[in-house]
Amino acid sequence: MRILENLLYTNDHEWIRVEGNEAYIGITDYAQHALGDIVFVELPEVDAQFNAGDAFGVIESVKAAADIYIPVSARIIEVNEEISDDPSLVNKDAFENWMIKVELLDKSELDNLMTAKDYEEHCSKEE
Amino acid sequence: MENLKRTPLYEIYSKYGGKVIDFAGWELPVQYDGIIPEHEAVRNSAGIFDVSHMGEIEVKGKEAFDFIQNLITNDISKLENQQVIYSMMCYENGGVVDDLLVYKFNDEHYFLVVNASNVDKDFQWMVQNKKGFNVELDNISSNIAEIALQGPKAQDILQKLVDFDLSEIKFFYCKRNVKIDGVDCLVSRTGYTGEDGFEIYMDNDNAVKIWEKIMDAGKNEGLKAAGLGCRDTLRFEANLPLYGNEISETITPLEAGYGFFVKLDKENFIGKRALLKQKEEGLKRKIVGFEMIDKGIPRHGYDVLANGKVTGFVTTGYFSPTLKKNIGLAIVDIENSELGSEVEIVIRNKPQRAKVVSRKFYTKNYKK
Numbered sequence: 001m002r003i004l005e006n007l008l009y010t011n012d013h014e015w016i017r018v019e020g021n022e023a024y025i026g027i028t029d030y031a032q033h034a035l036g037d038i039v040f041v042e043l044p045e046v047d048a049q050f051n052a053g054d055a056f057g058v059i060e061s062v063k064a065a066a067d068i069y070i071p072v073s074a075r076i077i078e079v080n081e082e083i084s085d086d087p088s089l090v091n092k093d094a095f096e097n098w099m100i101k102v103e104l105l106d107k108s109e110l111d112n113l114m115t116a117k118d119y120e121e122h123c124s125k126e127e
Numbered sequence: 128m129e130n131l132k133r134t135p136l137y138e139i140y141s142k143y144g145g146k147v148i149d150f151a152g153w154e155l156p157v158q159y160d161g162i163i164p165e166h167e168a169v170r171n172s173a174g175i176f177d178v179s180h181m182g183e184i185e186v187k188g189k190e191a192f193d194f195i196q197n198l199i200t201n202d203i204s205k206l207e208n209q210q211v212i213y214s215m216m217c218y219e220n221g222g223v224v225d226d227l228l229v230y231k232f233n234d235e236h237y238f239l240v241v242n243a244s245n246v247d248k249d250f251q252w253m254v255q256n257k258k259g260f261n262v263e264l265d266n267i268s269s270n271i272a273e274i275a276l277q278g279p280k281a282q283d284i285l286q287k288l289v290d291f292d293l294s295e296i297k298f299f300y301c302k303r304n305v306k307i308d309g310v311d312c313l314v315s316r317t318g319y320t321g322e323d324g325f326e327i328y329m330d331n332d333n334a335v336k337i338w339e340k341i342m343d344a345g346k347n348e349g350l351k352a353a354g355l356g357c358r359d360t361l362r363f364e365a366n367l368p369l370y371g372n373e374i375s376e377t378i379t380p381l382e383a384g385y386g387f388f389v390k391l392d393k394e395n396f397i398g399k400r401a402l403l404k405q406k407e408e409g410l411k412r413k414i415v416g417f418e419m420i421d422k423g424i425p426r427h428g429y430d431v432l433a434n435g436k437v438t439g440f441v442t443t444g445y446f447s448p449t450l451k452k453n454i455g456l457a458i459v460d461i462e463n464s465e466l467g468s469e470v471e472i473v474i475r476n477k478p479q480r481a482k483v484v485s486r487k488f489y490t491k492n493y494k495k
Contacts, residue, residue, distance in 0.1 A: 036146075036158060036161055036162060036356075037161050037162055037163040037164075039163075039424065039446040040422075040423070040424050040446060040453075042422070042423070058475065060424050060446070061162075062162040062163060062356060062360060062445065062446060062448065063157065063162060063356050065424070065426065065475075
């Protein structure tokens with residue numbers, strides 16, 4: 001399982017890469033592996049706003065559907081249409097293939113997220 | 128996972144990368160490599176499944192024929208020795224107790240294969256309905272392992288392990304006492320995938336040995352270990368029903384569209400009166416195939432709307448690995464069941480458009 005150092009993580013296996021007041025968000029390698037072959041991704045509309053912990057989209061494998069939660073309060077700037085067209089990209093590289101690009105509404109919420117090291121420990125407990 | 132049952136093949140799951148889940152009280156692999164690659168292996172070459180959780184019940188005695196003829200909806204009067212038939216078993220009200228395979232060894236000896244989740248219920252039902260019949264029933268489920276080898280390469284693979292020409296076993300026939308590596312097996316040309324293939328029964332102690340022998344024989348044939356995940360997508364594409372989805376205590380075989388397996392001209396069987404009445408009065412609802420027009424994957428249990436009102440629910444739905452489309456089966460009121468009509472599937476509280484289509488999503492590839 002891959003975990004990248006420069007990202008922050010949630011309990012629910014989302015990652016966020018912060019760039020100034022903006023950020024990219026996706027699901028982790030652990031999550032894509034647990035889901036199996038991903039066959040459908042539903043992403044939000046641009047400009048939609050979410051509070052930290054809200055479900056912003058859905059990801060489906062052959063067998064199951066799972067909500068994806070936003071790590072921090074944010075406004076959607078862009079969605080990754082490439083993964084809507086070919087959801088299997090998320091299986092190929094879950095960190096490269098982000099889902100949404102957002103504007104952060106409250107940067108202090110980032111303090112509630114896990115570092116790579118914490119996340120690794122979190123995953124090892126779920127095994 | 129406590130108190131879950133394990134098949135004698137449990138030990139091989141981790142060796143082949145199996146991801147184990149709780150299925151009807153059993154620890155079974157939902158997948159090994161992945162549902163899609165396993166599904167494709169079965170369609171294009173071959174897959175091997177542990178289906179030892181299935182139940183087996185032996186029926187022996189002078190009136191075995193009469194007992195089964197009364198118990199099930201299909202007609203076994205024309206069955207030859209070593210022939211196999213698929214049937215439903217109904218309640219008096221026409222609801223389904225279970226679906227099953229009936230193997231005829233001879234007039235006084237039959238072998239029934241039922242769903243894992245229903246074994247106890249089925250056995251009880253049979254015992255309850257054996258009054259007046261001179262038969263003995265034996266639930267041998269816990270002694271028997273079953274391996275399904277399915278796909279266009281299934282015969283080539285199994286042929287390497289037996290000393291007779293496998294084409295002797297015709298579609299829906301079986302052969303007893305087949306020696307595989309010295310082990311006595313029952314082999315039938317049957318399955319639950321829409322492909323050619325075999326189901327192989329043996330005693331528990333030899334299951335691992337036979338599994339590995341088949342794995343070895345299939346090494347260069349594209350054989351893959353396959354889990355319950357693709358078993359369901361495969362049977363669904365081939366329009367084969369799953370108990371609890373397309374047929375159940377509340378969905379009759381006629382509503383489900385499997386009237387072919389209900390012989391209403393047979394003298395008598397449990398549920399005949401109710402099913403005959405349902406046929407005469409005309410169906411009020413039935414199962415249809417549908418294809419999504421809008422985005423979204425339909426899932427078991429989702430509501431189906433017509434003109435904004437609930438007309439039924441999805442019995443099975445998937446992203447079809449073979450067709451690469453979002454399709455499903457749904458039971459709907461008869462007035463909304465016509466091919467080409469538009470309905471809506473409620474996916475996460477949003478109605479999404481779908482079109483009623485033929486249920487023959489995939490043309491079965493049997494060797495008959």
